[in-house]
Amino acid sequence: MxxxxxxxxxxxxxxxxxxxxxxxxxxxxxxxxxxxxxxxxxxxxxxxxxxxxxxxxxxxxxxxxxxxDSHLVKHAFAVYMLPLFLGLMFAFIGAELLLLSQGWQIIFAAFGGVAGYFLAKSKVKTLQxxxxxxxxxxxxxxxxxxxxx
Known part of the structure; x- marks a missing residue:
């Protein structure tokens, strides 16, 4: 506490x-x-x-x-790790599955980070x-x- x-x-x-x-x-x-x-x-x-x-x-x-304290850990995970994780996942999908060039991989990673930001923002609002x-x-x-x- x-x-x-x-x-x-x-x-x-x-x-x-x-x-x-x-x-x-x-x-x-x-x-x-x-x-x-x-x-x-x-x-x-x-x-x-x-x-x-x-x-x-x-x-x-x-x-x-x-x-x-458990709520603090949930908030920290959502705010810090979710955008990072989605950015890395989108970059990996762009590189390995779609076989895109490095520039497109960076764009995919940025898109994943932004998507993770909005997902984290909505998740934090639902936490009590x-x-x-x-x-x-x-x-x-x-x-x-x-x-x-």
Whole structure:
């Protein structure tokens, strides 16, 4: 199980919009590593995740959710391996069965990769996520000094 703590940033009826806390890729390099350079180039737009809760939540409240690992493996296989596999299969069919020249084999491989991309895109839409609420954290109250303490 993958767990993540998110913050409620907006409410829309029973649906809460959650936002993950941004984590820096590296704390020790002071912005000289490649991951921070890419973060500066592509920006750090914060994405929100809509989720419908059974219990009422408030803006600013933290929530811990979990995701089953098996779904992550299915998504990764569909997104990365399916276009590659179909591209190689189409190139093999063009070379061995149809006896095409090298240029046509490349075109067949590209066509297979594009077909794999669209197949993966439709497959990922059909996969269901099993997201579970682990804990709804109470809103923390600010600490104030009480006279006499």
């Amino acid at each position: 993958i767990e993540q703590t998110l913050t409620v940033v907006a409410l829309d009826g029973a649906t809460a919009h959650l936002e993950a806390q941004q984590k820096k890729a590296c704390e020790g390099c002071n912005g000289r590593c490649g991951s921070q350079v890419f973060a500066k180039l592509f920006g750090s737009d914060k994405k929100t995740f809509p989720y419908q809760f059974d219990k009422p939540v408030e803006v600013g409240q933290k929530v811990t959710l979990s995701l089953d 996520h099993d997201i579970k609420v682990i804990k709804i954290h109470p809103i923390s109250l600010p600490l104030t000094q009480i006279d006499g303490d």
